Amino acid sequence: MKAMVYRGPYKIRVEEKPEPIIEHPNDAIVKVTLAAICGSDLHLYHGMMPDTRVGMTFGHEFIGVVERVGPSVQNLQPGDRVMVPFNVYCGSCYFCARGLYANCHNVNPNATAVGGIYGYSYTCGGYDGGQAEYVRVPFADVGPARIPDWMSDEDAVLLTDAMSTGYFGAQLGDIVEGDTVVVFGAGPVGLYAARSAWLMGAGRVIVVDHLEYRLEKARTWAFAETRNFAEYDDIVVELKRSTGHLGADVAIDAVGAEADGNFLQHVTAAKLKLQGGSPIALNWAIDGVRKGGTISVMGAYGPIFSAVKFGDAMNKGLTLRMNQCPVKRQWPRLFEHIRNGYLSPSEIVTHRFPLEHIAEGYHTFSAKLDGCIKTLIVP
Amino acid sequence: MTYTADKPALAPSSDELRARIPGWGADLDPKDRPAVPRERFDRAASGAHWDFPDRQPEKEPRERSIEHGMLPPVFGTSVPLRGASGALRRYAYARYSEGRAAHWLLLVLADRVDAWESHLASLATLRPDNPITQTGVLSEVRHHPLASRRGTRVDRSHTWMDPVLVAGPWALVGGTAVLAVRRVLGRGSRRRR
The missing domain is CATH 3.90.180.10 (Medium-chain alcohol dehydrogenases, catalytic domain)
Incomplete structure (x- = not known):
């Protein structure tokens, strides 16, 4: 065959x-x-x-x-x-x-x-x-x-x-009516998660990516607001600004190991394979979500350790939920x-x-x- | 606002969203969400008609994590261990648990060794590895290589590394081989003189 x-x-x-x-x-x-x-x-x-x-x-x-x-x-x-x-x-x-x-x-x-x-x-x-x-x-x-x-x-x-994983990712966010949900990654899983977040009663859905054609799809197909992180000096500050400085209630990481990250993250993760992936989207999720908020990780990471900002997650009292679907x-x-x-x-x-x-x-x-x-x- | 008790009122009303977005709120009740609760004990739900599955025959010794109490009954047989990469992998599984960085770093090293073993072995076949067709780079021509890379793409800062990483080792080996052949030939011609 x-x-x-x-x-x-x-x-x-x-x-x-x-x-x-x-x-x-x-x-x-x-x-x-x-x-x-x-x-x-x-x-x-x-x-x-x-x-x-x-x-x-x-x-x-x-x-x-x-x-x-x-x-x-x-x-x-x-x-x-x-x-x-x-x-x-x-x-x-x-x-x-x-x-x-x-x-x-x-x-x-x-x-x-x-x-x-x-x-x-x-x-x-x-x-x-x-x-x-x-x-x-x-x-x-x-x-x-x-x-x-x-x-x-x-x-x-x-x-x-992809569809099942995006839907699952929105569920792990434990969305309640009126929640602001930020989705990192406008690939298939991110787009599906954004659409699914509405089914669970989200009040706002914001999709973050750097590829304009995918953000266009997020706007027209997933009815989402979008932010192109390449256009901001600091996407975390932009997310705070966009939410009245509260932060999103729920963040969904639909990026995972393949994130480009900064140059050092890219080289250590994608090229040298010394991290289980560049965790920049997960770190943005940790910092961009509000205190007491929930992060749903759908992006796949490798089994090697990743440099994740766990201190911020602890100090903010976040709930981190994740699994393969x-x-x-x-x-x-x-x-x-x-x-x-x-x-x-x-x-x-x-x-x-x-x-x-x-x-x-x-x-x-x-x-x-x-x-x-x-x-x-x-x- | 954020510095007082109320949530900033930035979202449209639920009625507005329901009118605009297909299916808005269909899963508002967590009871309608299939992933809630996380664990639902139900032996019959999966369709399994066994308490423990039949065992798949182990036709050759199957490496396994030392965190397992036994060989699981079913496993993949795609590419059994072989060569130097196989020895490295066997050692990584036998010696280190998944909790140890050495386990994974040895497996990553074995992956690189495997690629090189396989590239070399392919040179002795009728279908040697071809980095041009196998990287799919020929698809660039038909898929707007320049227009696709315009705009705000952040990966432009490191895409230059990909061709170097893929073609570099081939160029290095090729160059070394040419130098070695020239040296051998040069030594032969000096002897003849």
């Missing part, structure tokens, strides 16, 4: 790989019909995630058709059109029994600090991902769901991570919101690349060329 293969930082290519096989009785093999590149794939692509091995196939946002199932699979059969959450999870461990599907303890030998994720390094379990023609899907009775007939493929693939828990309510017309995930897709040209897709997304916000991959 054809699959995207990692060849080292900034380098990928399409190779012929053996088709995946059933390795466990509850496995399914899914023929991928649509995949996406996630902002967090860029951490892998840039070589920032420890134990990303040459030869791995990335891709944790994908949908497809069930090709084969293992002998213990009861809920799916070949031919089913399925959407697959980015989480690999068993459904039965201590954490899964409590709904923390992203924190499963039975699927990742390499780390206890993170669950299993498709195509996301050995640190996340060593699974190949869906930027390929076929993918192994463990625990087929637990993770995948049949795609409703009324749902488009593009909406379905965006629900496997337990995707399937979000779906029933998100399906309702899409059917009601409250959310329309596919409206932020800007680029579609065939699998053969995926190296160009990654570069376009990584270098933010051509107004790129969300890139889909068609096998």
Whole structure:
């Protein structure tokens, strides 16, 4: 089969790989019909995630058709059109029994600090991902769901991570009616979080980024006020000024490790890999939110320490909430919101690349060329 | 205002927002939010029909975090350990917990070793690594490279480093190889004289 293969930082290519096989009785093999590149794939692509091995196939946002199932699979059969959450999870461990599907303890030998994720390094379990023609899907009775007939493929693939994560991020903010919510990052997760904040009753939503075309999308699609931090000497002061010097009630970090940061942060994090990411957005969130406020961290950070301003967070009495999104828990309510017309995930897709040209897709997304916000991959 | 008890009145009214924004307030009640409460104990909710999953066969020794009490029943098999990078990774997993910086820094080092091992190995195949096609840099031509970089982008301060980091090692190795070949040839011609 054809699959995207990692060849080292900034380098990928399409190779012929053996088709995946059933390795466990509850496995399914899914023929991928649509995949996406996630902002967090860029951490892998840039070589920032420890134990990303040459030869791995990335891709944790994908949908497809069930090709084969293992002998213990009861809920799916070949031919089913399925959407697959980015989480690999068993459904039965201590954490899964409590709904923390992203924190499963039975699927990742390499780390206890993170669950299993498709195509996301050995640190996340060593699974190949869906930027390929076929993918192994463990625990087929637990993770995948049949795609409703009324749902488009593009909406379905965006629900496997980005849309669900943005919605989850807004929930972790514990927004109450009239709250001012500041969202750092106008990428897909930030845009979805901004839209979701309104559903929870936000009174103001302010999106911060430095890419004007993405801020334009935040204004027109997510109905948000925007601040281009490159236009301010100090974005924290601007946020204080904009909120009557109170600070936002809730801040959502939808940036994570990939933040550009200042030169030193960029070199130590992105280039030398000596930090788990440049934490500038998180530090702005800590300083930009009001005392007693809440920060929701959706941006992904690596496992290495980051220079976070914890003293300010403590002195301000902040609540910091974060997790990888337990995707399937979000779906029933998100399906309702899409059917009601409250959310329309596919409206932020800007680029579609065939699998053969995926190296160009990654570069376009990584270098933010051509107004790129969300890139889909068609096998 | 902020210096008195009331919150600064800067937000539009809820009625105004409800009229303007699709779905405003649909999840106003936390009970409607699927992530609330954080933990909801329900063994049956996931669809799992086992207390503990069947074990996936361990066809070759699988490295694992020493913070685990046992090998978890299911795991990925994408790229098993191999070569010098494999030895480094095996050591990082066997010796250091996830709580130790050495664990992660050794894994990062192994990643760099892995890339170099793989680049060298590819030179002995019919499809050696090609930094031009594999970086996707050819997409620049069709995707407005100059217009895309205009405006307030802050990453312009360091993008110059990317080509140096990607192409630099190749240029260094190539240059060293050329120098070595010239030196060997030079020594041979001196001997002939």
